[in-house]
Amino acid sequence: VTTGAAELLALSVREAGRRLAAREVSSRELVEASLGRIAATDGKVGAFLRTTPERARAAAEAADARAAKRERRSELDGVPVAVKDLFATKGAETTAGSRILEGFRPPYDATVVERLEAAGAVLVGKLNMDEFAMGSSNENSGYGPCRNPYDLLRTPGGSSGGSAAAVAARQVAATLGTDTGGSIRLPASFCGVVGLKPTYGRVSRYGVVAFASSLDQVGPLARDVADVALLLRTIAGRDLRDMTSSSRPVDDYLASLEEGARGLRIGVPREWFGGGLEPGVEEIVRRALGLYEKLGAKLVEISLPHSRYGIAAYYLIAPAEASSNLARYDGVRFGVRAADTRGLKEAYAETRERGFGAEVKRRIMLGTYALSAGYYDAYYLRAQKVRTLIRRDFDEAFRACDVVAGPVAPTVAFRLGERTADPLEMYLADIFTITCNLAALPGLSVPCGVHASTSMPVGLQLVGRPFDEATLLRAARAVEREVGPLPPPGAV
């Protein structure tokens, strides 16, 4: 029996894994379907910066050989996946979306790539993103924008725009992204897929190009909650090469997934429903909250009084850390160096001027200013104290509730070019996601409906207690079961 490519592309990771185990399909067939779909659609979408067909075909062949001997390594063995171009892939170009890293071939794999491949997953390519993960629309990519599969005139969100668009466009069933201020949850919401930012420390950052090291976290995106749970279980856990990775045991997130919402206390922060939230988005999010009551959960009004300071604190802390992390791009050890310069200092400055895009320079400037002599206490230190206040808000809230729920973003996906002139307006897309990073908590976006006037997807954001991804995923699954799958994107 031959299965049509369209059917293979619609499979979840788990269902593809089951068919591989039953030998109803081969990894080679799945990989060819995926590469074919990318070739046919990515001219429009722009989710991939490049595919890795040789690596993929070799891995698929090995996976098929294991399946033939009944030696599959995991449910993921033989399933095609893709990762944001922020993850180091040994010998395969890794640019972080920046021209300054054009041609860079890392000498090692990121831990998460290593863990996915050790589980047998097949890497088919590297995904588009905002340069160095700085952006909310994928328009800051040094290699051209990515577009939303639901409407090609709209952005997929950012910075993990390619990671969300590839899943929505059925190019692959699952991807990895990173989230520093909303970079997984925002694109997941805009593209109608599930995206999880784990607790800070749950997943290793080794081999992930650093943006803001106290906020960056790796997470999965997929078309359903159970696939996200499966991927998280695969990549999570202590890594001796990342000092900030936690040694807490990794839960079996799939085991408790179907336990439903009964008995859960869902906290609804009043600050997230104030001005700025577009009424059409609010309507869908409120309806999703209503589903929880129907399912036997209890809605509790909570307050996160320092939420409104999130953007301000973030835009001091993240650029400060970025200005330090990005000092390494000096054209000496890797990447592109400006030619014909006089002396080392000029080589540094010319290399960085030509290699970095506008948003990256803006943030380096902002961070350098915030850390410079005489300003450190007024800006960076004060922001770190406000970060404590934001975390305390959540600690207080979690005495009254088990999960915090609300919108992911104030609007549906906006149009390309709509916000590029005003950086501050772009930053406000992250107003509801950013406090979760500052507080180091796990958060996710699960599709909860389609916006009435634009037909664009809307996500529900859930934020959980530290390391309680299990409850978060269970609560997301309860809503997903009620809402059902969104209509597939019409533009590809």
Place this chain on the structure above:
Amino acid sequence: MTLSLDEVRRIAALARLKLTPDEERTFALQLSAILDHVRQLEELDVSAVEPMTHALADVPGLRPDDVHESLAPEEALANAPAREGTWFKVPRIIE
């Protein structure tokens, strides 16, 4: 405007960025607007608040200081824009 052109030039020099005159003007405006926005943090009394210096409550601690295999010189040098022998080669330092 919060940030003068001179300050923009001073920060750019600290950050090892060689901005064009256009970028200097644009950044002066944009960074001023962002700094005006972040100034709202001054509303808060944080005198008795500890800064959040670690994202994790329980920092796992250091790994044992054992010898591990690391990159071979050829691997470490493979991406260098310029090299000589087993060194990274840079432009003249003394001008």
